[in-house]
Amino acid sequence: MIRKSGWAAAGLAVFCVATMAATAAAETPKRGGTLTFMIPADAPPSFDGHRETTFATVHAVAPFYSVLIRVNPDNPSSTTDFVCDLCTEMPQPTDGGKTYTFKIRQGVKFHDGTPLTAADVAASWQAIVRPPDGVSSARESYFIMVDQVEATDPTTVVFRLKFATNAFLPALADPYAWIYKKEILDKDPHWYEKNIMGSGPFKFASYDIGQSIKGVRNPDYYRPGQPYLDGFIGIFAAKQAVRVDAIRADRAAIEFRGLPPSARDELVRELGDKITVQTSDWNCGNLVTPNHKKKPFDDVRVRRALALAIDSWHGAPALSKIATVHTVAGIVFPGSPLAASKQELEQLAGFWPDIGKSREEARRLLKEAGAEGLKFELMNRNVDQPYKYVGTWLIDEWSKVGLQVTQRVLPTGPFFDALRHGTFDVTVDFNCQSVVNPLLDIGKFLPHSVYAENYGGYDDQKEIELYQALLRETDATKQQAMIREFERYVLDTQTHMIMTPWWYRIVPARSYVKGWKISPSHYINQDLANVWLDK
Amino acid sequence: MYRYVANRVLLAVPTLIGAAALVFVLMRLIPGDICLVRLGSGGGNVDPRTIAACHAELGLDRPVILQFVDFVWNFSRLDFGISMWSGKPVAEEIAARLPISLEIAVMATVFAILIAIPLGTISALKQNSWIDHVVRTVAIAGIATPSFWLGILSILAVLEISNAVFGAPWMPPIDYVPFWEDPLRNLSMAILPALTVGYRYAAVSMRMTRSAMLEVLREDYIRTARAKGLLERLVINRHALKNALLPVVTLIGIEFAFLIGGLVVTEQVFNLNGVGRLFVLAVQNQDYTLTQALVMLTVAIFVFANLAVDLLYAWLDPRIRFG
Numbered sequence: 001m002i003r004k005s006g007w008a009a010a011g012l013a014v015f016c017v018a019t020m021a022a023t024a025a026a027e028t029p030k031r032g033g034t035l036t037f038m039i040p041a042d043a044p045p046s047f048d049g050h051r052e053t054t055f056a057t058v059h060a061v062a063p064f065y066s067v068l069i070r071v072n073p074d075n076p077s078s079t080t081d082f083v084c085d086l087c088t089e090m091p092q093p094t095d096g097g098k099t100y101t102f103k104i105r106q107g108v109k110f111h112d113g114t115p116l117t118a119a120d121v122a123a124s125w126q127a128i129v130r131p132p133d134g135v136s137s138a139r140e141s142y143f144i145m146v147d148q149v150e151a152t153d154p155t156t157v158v159f160r161l162k163f164a165t166n167a168f169l170p171a172l173a174d175p176y177a178w179i180y181k182k183e184i185l186d187k188d189p190h191w192y193e194k195n196i197m198g199s200g201p202f203k204f205a206s207y208d209i210g211q212s213i214k215g216v217r218n219p220d221y222y223r224p225g226q227p228y229l230d231g232f233i234g235i236f237a238a239k240q241a242v243r244v245d246a247i248r249a250d251r252a253a254i255e256f257r258g259l260p261p262s263a264r265d266e267l268v269r270e271l272g273d274k275i276t277v278q279t280s281d282w283n284c285g286n287l288v289t290p291n292h293k294k295k296p297f298d299d300v301r302v303r304r305a306l307a308l309a310i311d312s313w314h315g316a317p318a319l320s321k322i323a324t325v326h327t328v329a330g331i332v333f334p335g336s337p338l339a340a341s342k343q344e345l346e347q348l349a350g351f352w353p354d355i356g357k358s359r360e361e362a363r364r365l366l367k368e369a370g371a372e373g374l375k376f377e378l379m380n381r382n383v384d385q386p387y388k389y390v391g392t393w394l395i396d397e398w399s400k401v402g403l404q405v406t407q408r409v410l411p412t413g414p415f416f417d418a419l420r421h422g423t424f425d426v427t428v429d430f431n432c433q434s435v436v437n438p439l440l441d442i443g444k445f446l447p448h449s450v451y452a453e454n455y456g457g458y459d460d461q462k463e464i465e466l467y468q469a470l471l472r473e474t475d476a477t478k479q480q481a482m483i484r485e486f487e488r489y490v491l492d493t494q495t496h497m498i499m500t501p502w503w504y505r506i507v508p509a510r511s512y513v514k515g516w517k518i519s520p521s522h523y524i525n526q527d528l529a530n531v532w533l534d535k
Numbered sequence: 536m537y538r539y540v541a542n543r544v545l546l547a548v549p550t551l552i553g554a555a556a557l558v559f560v561l562m563r564l565i566p567g568d569i570c571l572v573r574l575g576s577g578g579g580n581v582d583p584r585t586i587a588a589c590h591a592e593l594g595l596d597r598p599v600i601l602q603f604v605d606f607v608w609n610f611s612r613l614d615f616g617i618s619m620w621s622g623k624p625v626a627e628e629i630a631a632r633l634p635i636s637l638e639i640a641v642m643a644t645v646f647a648i649l650i651a652i653p654l655g656t657i658s659a660l661k662q663n664s665w666i667d668h669v670v671r672t673v674a675i676a677g678i679a680t681p682s683f684w685l686g687i688l689s690i691l692a693v694l695e696i697s698n699a700v701f702g703a704p705w706m707p708p709i710d711y712v713p714f715w716e717d718p719l720r721n722l723s724m725a726i727l728p729a730l731t732v733g734y735r736y737a738a739v740s741m742r743m744t745r746s747a748m749l750e751v752l753r754e755d756y757i758r759t760a761r762a763k764g765l766l767e768r769l770v771i772n773r774h775a776l777k778n779a780l781l782p783v784v785t786l787i788g789i790e791f792a793f794l795i796g797g798l799v800v801t802e803q804v805f806n807l808n809g810v811g812r813l814f815v816l817a818v819q820n821q822d823y824t825l826t827q828a829l830v831m832l833t834v835a836i837f838v839f840a841n842l843a844v845d846l847l848y849a850w851l852d853p854r855i856r857f858g
Contacts, residue, residue, distance in 0.1 A: 042816055045573055045620065134588030136574050194622050209621065209631045210816070211808040212710045235710050235806075242709060242806040245690060249697075249706035270704065413567055413819065 029225075029515060033533035035232045038243040038255040043210045043236055046193040049176035050128050053138045055257055055522050058175055060213045060234050062526040063227075064111070065178035065198035068102060068121055068157070069169075071435055073530050076519030077280060079336045079436035082173050086121060086199075087157075097164030097474055100172075102157045108222045110181055111203045118151035123182035125149045125157070127189065128174075135189045141452070142171045142440050145471075163472050166479065170437035175524045201227035201529035210236055221529070228515065228532035247275075247508065253533075254509035257522045258282070260324050260385050267508045276511045278518035281326060282503035283333045283441070284432035286390045289497050291424055293457035301369040303495035306426070307350035308362035309401040314355070315393055316501040323389035326504030330487050331445060332438045334502055335520060337476075338483050339438075348492040350499060362401045375404040379424040381415045390500050391428050419455040429455060429497070434523035438483065439471055445490045445497055456496055463489060463496070536849070540842070547838040551831060555610060558830040559603050562823050569593065569619050569821040593619050606827060615828040620820040625828045628813065633795075635711050636802075636809035638721075639729050640794035644787065646733035647740050652783070654737075655744025656776060662749065670741065677738025683800035686731045690804070693727070709806040728805045732798060736790050743786050747779035754778075777851050784851065788844035792837045796829065 041056035049057060049065065069090065072081040084090060087102040094101070108116040129146045131137040145168055148160040161168060178198060184191050196204040201223070202215030216231040235252060237243050244263045246252040248270055259267075267275050290297035290306060297303060312328045320326045330340040330348065345351040352358040366372050380391040388409065395405045405426075410418060418424050431444040443451045446467055447459045466489060470482045490496050507518055515530040570589035590596045594605070609616055615625035658670040690706055697705035707724045714721040751757065752775055760770045799811040810829065817825040848855045 042812070043621070045820075046622070051574070133584055134592075136582070136585045208711070208808070209623065209628060210813065211631075233710070236808075237709065237806045239803050239806065241687065241690075242804070245694060245706055246709055246806075249694060249704045251706060251709050270698075411819075413572055413821075416571075417567060 027514065029228045029530075029532040030534060031225075031228050031532070032230050033535055035229050035254075035513065035528065035531060035533060036252045037232065037234055038246055038252045039213075039234045039236045040238060040240070040243060040255060040257050041236055042238050047196050048190075048193040049178045050124075050131070050180075051136045051138055051193065052176065056236075058523050058526055059256055060236075061196060062175060062178075063200055063202040063215050063232060063528045064196050064204050065200040065527070066108070066116075066222075067173070067175070067177050067179060068125070069173050070175070071173050071519060071524050073525050073527075074517070076517050076525040077335070079333065079520065082169060086116070086179060093164070095160075098161040100159040100161075100168070102159075104155045104157060105222055106155060108199055109220045110199045111197055111218065112181075113220075114181070116179065116181075116199050117154045118157045119154065120182045121157045121179055122149050122151035123185050124179045125159075125177070127180070127185060128177055132189055139171075139174060139176065141443070142167075142174070164474050165439065165471050166474055166476075167437055167439035167471060170435050171440055173435045173524075175434055175521075175526065200527055202229075202232060205231065212236065223529060226529045228530070229528065232528055247510065250510060253513045254507065254516070256507060256516075256526060258324060258505040258507055261321060261506065264506050264508050274511050275508050276513075277506065277508045279507070280505045280518045280520055281334050282324070282505040282522070283434070283436050283520040284430065284503040286325075286387060286500045286503075287429045287431055287444070287497045288394065288426060288500065289429040289454075289456045290426045290495075291422055291455075291457050292496075293422055294425055296369060296371045296374065297426065299369045299371070300494055301365040302371050302374070303498075304349050304492075305362040305365040305369070305371070305401065306398065306403075307491070307495050307498045308352070308358045308365070309403070310350050310394065310397045310498065310500075311355040311358075312351065312499070312501055313353065315397065319386075319389060319393055319501060320504060323386040324504050324506065325386045325390065325501040327502045329502050330499060331442050331490060332483065332487070333433075333436045333441065333520060336436050336438050338480060340484060340487060344484060348488060349495055350491065359401050366401065366403075373402050373404065375406075376425040378405050378407050379415070379418060379427040380407055380409045381428065381430075382409050382411045386503060387428055387430075394428070394500070422455065422457050427455065432503075434521045436520055442467075442483075442486070445486075458496060460494065460496070463494070536846075540846070543842050543845070547835070547842075550838060551610075551834055552607065554830060554834040555607055555827065556603070558827050559606060559823075562821070562826055563599065565818075565821065567821050569823070570595070572821055573620060606824075610827075610831060615831075616824040618817075618822055618825045620817070620822040620825065625825050628825060629810065629828065629832065632808055632810045632813045634713060635725070635807050636795050636798065636811065638714070638725050639732060639798065639807070639809065640791055642725055642729035643733035643736050643794060644791050646729060647736035647790070648787065650733075650737040651740030652744055652776075652780075655741040655783075656748055656771070656779075658741070658745045659748035659752065660771070670745070674738040674741040674745075677734045678742070680735065681800075682732050682735050682798075683804050685734065686728065686801055686804040689727050689731055707805070711808055724805075724807075728798075728801055728807060731805075732794065732801055736794070739790065740783055740786055743783050744779065747782050748775060751775045751779040780851055781848060784847050785844050788840040789837075792833070792840040795836050796833045 039056055039059045044052065044054060044057040044060050046052060047061050049061060067085045068087055069082050070085045072078065072083045075081045086105055086108060088105055091100050091102055093099060104118045104121055110116055126149050128137050128139060129143040129149060131140060145161045145163055145165050146159060147162045151157050180192055181197065201218055201221045203218045205214040205216045207213045213234045214231065217227055221227060243255050244266065247267060264277055290303050292298050316326065316328050327334045330345055332339040346353050378391055378395060381387045391407050395407060398405050419427065433441045444454060446454055446464060448454045449459060450464055466486045470486055473479045473482055505518060505522065512534045514534050515532045519525045570586045574585060574589060594602060618625050618628050654670050658667045661667050694704040694706055707727055708720055712720045757770060757775055760774050796810045796814055798809060799815055802809045802812040814829050817829060
């Protein structure tokens with residue numbers, strides 16, 4: 001019997017090894033072909049990654065550039081796996097965690113044939129960290145910890161920090177932090193807004209305004225064998241139906257941002273095994289921001305009641321069938337080691353496991369604050385997924401404690417205008433980040449005086465102090481405890497903002513698209529160097 | 536006649552200046568700031584120094600009256616300036632979009648004329664017969680059906696039919712290729728939107744042709760022509776149809792001008808990178824220079840389409856003389 005089992009086990013092992021070998025052989029990248037993908041936008045405002053925040057820029061232009069470090073393209077779902085792109089190895093910080101020294105690859109060439117050196121890396125990072133007057137850097141505020149960036153020799157770049165923080169390395173893996181040529185930046189810091197010239201896996205071929213962007217393989221790319229594709233075509237199409245139809249008819253193979261569940265279901269139903277779907281929690285979420293400058297939202301009891309009325313635990317599974325939301329979590333991305341456990345969440349307003357008790361408390365608080373049957377307006381952005389779905393759901397939840405809420409949906413421009421001027425009662429806000437970096441991602445919850453994109457209209461010195469201590473704490477265990485305290489303060493004690501289920505990324509692709517792996521952000525892993533076509 | 540044309544062209548100048556003044560003022564009445572939209576579209580607050588630099592770069596820090604004078608002066612030299620949004624020359628932005636819009640407009644117009652005039656004429660000649668009822672039903676359906684809806688349905692129909700027939704869904708290309716580079720690909724992209732838009736266009740023209748024909752057929756000179764024994768074919772073609780076409784030509788001219796910049800939704804449905812879509816983007820992004828140029832282009836197209844229609848009148852009706 002034992003003998004028989006042994007043989008069976010050995011046979012199974014041989015079968016598994018053979019299957020794995022066959023799979024590995026089948027997964028050997030093939031060279032050639034052109035990837036056509038859809039970009040769900042009309043056109044990027046500019047080509048300058050340092051200036052822009054939209055995915056339209058990163059999807060269209062990232063394949064032309066290299067970065068210093070990046071999220072591991074072979075393991076992009078990890079929130080802690082960072083690898084070198086232009087550097088030769090990930091550095092160990094010195095000087096008590098305040099100095100990072102990067103050795104830069106040699107032999108890397110820009111697309112114009114000139115060599116890329118540490119001076120180019122340092123100049124690019126200086127432009128990101130401290131842009132010259134009249135130049136905009138969208139992520140300048142992420143690098144408040146950076147004191148100096150310098151190229152100490154042609155192959156060495158040194159970052160000196162003002163204080164040690166665990167937020168620095170993930171911030172450095174920013175997918176927009178493209179390395180530009182120093183000589184060009186020195187002559188005209190705006191040159192890269194209208195032109196493309198990098199050292200990435202693809203060379204710029206053409207751009208038809210509002211129509212498409214094309215790239216061809218860079219034969220001098222520094223990673224041997226890559227890129228696998230001969231080239232790519234990115235087609236701009238703002239309308240979802242066009243993009244879904246294009247994938248359906250194989251006019252395009254993929255759209256990297258993400259499609260709603262209905263589009264996924266339609267494609268799977270139509271195309272069966274010709275379509276592959278990758279999904280991931282998304283480092284984006286809608287928040288509810290009450291305007292603290294407007295009564296009665298200056299009263300914490302009213303804000304808490306708004307949170308307590310919402311049943312995310314039951315709402316999320318239902319919403320996820322029709323909208324791009326999925327996971328219930330606190331202020332930290334649910335896949336991060338710093339995220340709250342379910343038990344920890346259940347202690348906070350808006351996450352109580354007993355919704356009956358939670359809503360009873362909401363009614364009590366509203367009564368106590370003299371806000372029973374309160375009528376107000378929920379401002380929302382004119383974006384279907386998931387804004388309007390979330391907004392409609394919230395109104396229904398609030399009606400269950402007697403609140404009478406109407407929704408005011410505004411186009412993007414007037415929406416931001418209203419946010420900036422504080423002309424709203426309560427708004428559906430959003431926090432969408434790229435690399436999962438909880439210490440910076442939670443900046444959204446800080447008062448406007450510290451974080452310009454907070455529109456709650458409050459000031460809170462205690463919250464700022466909690467955050468500053470958290471940002472400077474490098475011990476993981478202590479950091480875990482501190483972030484829980486910060487979270488409790490923001491969501492429960494003060495209820496400055498209210499969480500809704502985190503977004504969910506659904507990316508259907510033609511099954512012949514290989515090598516690309518989904519990540520928690522639609523901004524990262526977009527240089528296409530490891531993508532190949534199994535045709 | 537040459538004097539008439541010259542007068543009409545000169546009269547277009549105050550029309551263009553009036554339109555320029557109107558669009559210039561209207562654009563500046565819209566709340567918002569292109570620099571904020573351009574630099575803070577992700578919701579971020581932008582450093583005031585950067586905003587000021589952006590205003591200076593775009594010339595928005597200068598007095599409004601100077602901006603207007605500059606705009607009119609540059610426009611008179613056919614210098615449309617630089618797009619405030621993309622930083623590219625406006626002429627380049629429009630030139631990239633105009634061919635596809637023009638192609639769709641021409642194809643839709645040809646389709647509309649080929650359908651509308653024969654069917655409208657037959658419908659009038661066979662008034663109250665079953666043919667007339669069918670033509671009128673088709674025409675009313677065409678007027679009542681929004682082009683974008685028809686566009687969506689036509690794409691779905693193509694997908695479904697190709698899937699059923701060939702076993703794989705097919706749809707027209709979604710990236711524009713000029714006709715001279717790849718005629719087949721170009722036509723396969725343009726034909727569906729042209730038919731979609733052309734159907735409504737044909738329906739309107741069909742109704743107009745029918746009613747104009749009915750009116751003309753009751754005129755004394757038609758009765759006289761018949762009385763002197765002219766062949767019915769000659770009566771219809773030479774005497775009735777030519778005169779009935781006057782209002783139809785006017786309608787076709789106006790519709791053609793509208794098609795150049797007015798296919799906003801249809802362009803979205805078919806992912807056509809045309810002038811209509813550019814128009815919407817320009818307004819959305821508060822791109823003053825681009826919006827102004829597009830409005831001027833549209834006004835110019837309308838002015839010249841009307842001029843062409845007026846000139847056609849003389850050919851259709853020799854009694855009309857220009858002086």
